[in-house]
Amino acid sequence: MSDVLLSVSGLTRRFDVSKPYLNRLLEREEKQFLTATADVNFEIRRGETFALVGESGSGKSTIAKMIVGLLEPSAGEIRFDGARMDFASGAAMRQLRRRFQMIFQDPFASLNPRWRVGDIIAEPIRTFGLLQGQEITNEVGRLLELVGLSRHDIEKFPHEFSGGQRQRIAIARALSSKPEFIVCDEPTSALDVSVQAQILNLMRDLQDEFGLTYLLISHDLSVVRHMSNRIGVLYLGRLVEVADAKRLFVEPQHPYTRMLLDAVPDLALSGRRRTPVTGEIPNPINPPSGCAFHPRCQHVMPRCRSDIPQATATATGEAACHLLVPEKQGV
Secondary structure, eight states: OOSEEEEEEEEEEEEEOOOOHHHHHHHTOOOOEEEEEEEEEEEEETTOEEEEEOSTTSSHHHHHHHHTTSSOOSEEEEEETTEEGGGOOHHHHHHHHHTEEEEOSOTTTTSOTTSOHHHHHHHHHHHTTOOOTHHHHHHHHHHHHHTTOOGGGGGOOGGGSOHHHHHHHHHHHHHTTOOSEEEEESTTTTSOHHHHHHHHHHHHHHHHHHTOEEEEEOSOHHHHHHHOSEEEEEETTEEEEEEEHHHHHHSOOSHHHHHHHHTOTTSOOTTOOOOOOOSOOOOTTSOOSSSTTGGGOTTOOGGGGTOOOOOEEOSSEEEOOGGGSOOOOOO
């Protein structure tokens, strides 16, 4: 059995953001496309937490939705336990689908307000035919207790719970199909700070108990530092650095990664001089040529404006930056 549970190769997603046909005809405009992700590659090992970080609009949630099948990739492939998901047959895809679930950012929006909690958690169990009759009720009660709620909450509706409790219900639903892999899309960003630590600790306890593998999507570096084993840094849809979590916070290799860390005032940076945050993320419809980060980078070189950097092995993982590759001299 391979150590890699999920692998992503060349993952690209484009959205058609063109004006309506008649408007384009009258204004003599071409179609416009927004590239949300471009040629993204990474692997997630069994039992680890791999985090994706980056500013808003970097493509984190788009990748999460493609992995769980809510969006179809424009190019590239996703393999789960060696099986290419877009080539899986109906029966095979159904079996794969049971093995991965998703926890969404807003626990209230992701729960059906007309359904009782028992029905919400039981839906995956019924869909995949895992249990029948009273066994389903018993399993729902067990899951509620597992996430820190009560069996008596089965008959309640989502609006009767606090935000933290609703997220616990969402976690129980995610666990009900007995998955191996869970995509966590900003699972604590909609919660009060006092509740965030409780949910994160619950997720870590469940990971240890059931051997779960997490893909964590977050913009909160303190959450990422607490939860993850490895981190991927996204900028304008491209993966610019992948590294061990502990080492990334001490030895960031990409200028954008250093900028992200320098923007967080409470991280211990071992006395390293901070780089001020400048500029804004470019328009993804018309991105800069070459390295997309070059308009904001203090180390920009001529080739940064023309050539897209390729991933290069580093002491901590890999990074895509021209600074890491000596420029070839002409003969």
